[in-house]
Amino acid sequence: MKILFIGSRLYDDVDFYVKQKGIESILTESNEEAINLDLPDQVFIVPRGMDGPKQIAVTQNVDAVVPLIGIDPPLIQVAEMKEELENDYGIPVIAADVRAVELTSNKINTKKFYNEIGVATPEYQILNSPEELTLDFPVVLKQGAGQGGKDIKVAKNIGDVEDYFKEFSQALCEKFVEGSEISIEVLGYNGEYVALPPIYKGETTIEGTHPLNKVKLGPCLINGLDNILIQQTAYKVAKNLNSDGIFEMDFMYSHVDNQLYAIEVNTRPNGTRYLTNATCNVNSLCELINMACGDFSLKNVFDRIEYYYSTEIPIGNYEGPEIKEPVKSFSNNDFIVHGPEGYQRITIRAKSKKELKKFTDDLYL
Ligand SMILES: Nc1ncnc2c1ncn2[C@@H]1O[C@H](COP(=O)(O)OP(=O)(O)O)[C@@H](O)[C@H]1O
Ligand SMILES: [Mg+2]
Structure with a gap:
């Protein structure tokens, strides 16, 4: 089994599993300074975008492609690549297709989709100016695209909405859910x-x-x-x-x-x-x-x-006891540490709530 992985940033999360399953791993990455490039069997540095990975998938004759991309912007290109590789070459790409990405990558499309399939979503309106607002305060103002809270503001009064419109010309305005x-x-x-x-x-x-x-x-x-x-x-x-x-x-x-x-x-x-x-x-x-x-x-x-009962706590930098290999797996550990330096988080599991509390206390969290 030969798999092409796209993107190295999350690769250390799966490296142990790839080795355990005896999979031949090829990886494409656009940044030659990126982390984890020492882990796969073979690495290709390619220009940004999906043309490089697509070519490598075909020329290296891989059995499947697994994109490991944790950010939104490339998802539509991945979806287009999926169509091409699956239809023209019979190579499965384990990712969302074009329709799913179009419905989910834009929060306005997602709201319409929820309404169509009968799933409750907070009441909303699309605002082109602060004057159009009819929902009661507080409201949440968002852009169609964004992740990690980017461009999101809770507005408590019309002044907050006017401030938001100094930066944006349109907003998805949603009822604040307490x-x-x-x-x-x-x-x-x-x-x-x-x-x-x-x-x-x-x-x-x-x-x-x-x-x-x-x-x-x-x-x-x-x-x-x-x-x-x-x-x-x-x-x-x-x-x-x-x-x-x-x-x-x-x-x-x-x-x-x-x-x-x-x-x-x-x-x-x-x-x-x-x-x-x-x-x-x-x-x-x-x-x-x-x-x-x-x-x-x-x-x-x-x-x-x-x-299990589990918890995840932001810790900044981990300074606790040693973590056993594979470090990103619960197979030999009751906790794992992840995230970039300074923003690390610890995820802990235990068989009971009491045990989880004791464990967290012992780690001084
Ligand atoms: N309607 C809402 N009511 C209350 N809080 C909200 C609402 N919408 C978003 N938020 C707050 O903003 C965060 C980010 O919103 P979300 O739509 O999930 O965008 P993102 O893609 O940035 O995660 C939410 O996790 C929540 O804390
Ligand atoms: Mg969110």
């Missing part, structure tokens, strides 16, 4: 979908603090909200997207309305994966490799599901 933030990963391939356990990411704040900066917990345990409802809703969204790979979805639960709202979908490797992995033992990046190898099935995933 409540719990939830993420869930759905894996999909060849028409089969599995919704993994949902993760709790804290409460929304009027300052608009992004979940990246909060302590998170798995599985999600919210009074009055059944995880089955979250999983069923996520499953419905994924089934209607009807594509391949990882679907990470953000939801919010309003305690006052007793309503689950869908916020956005990311069709790529995402920050929820460490907590999902800790909570249920399924690593979404490794599953992409299983999809490439023809080893992905609902049975195969369900057979490996385990149940």
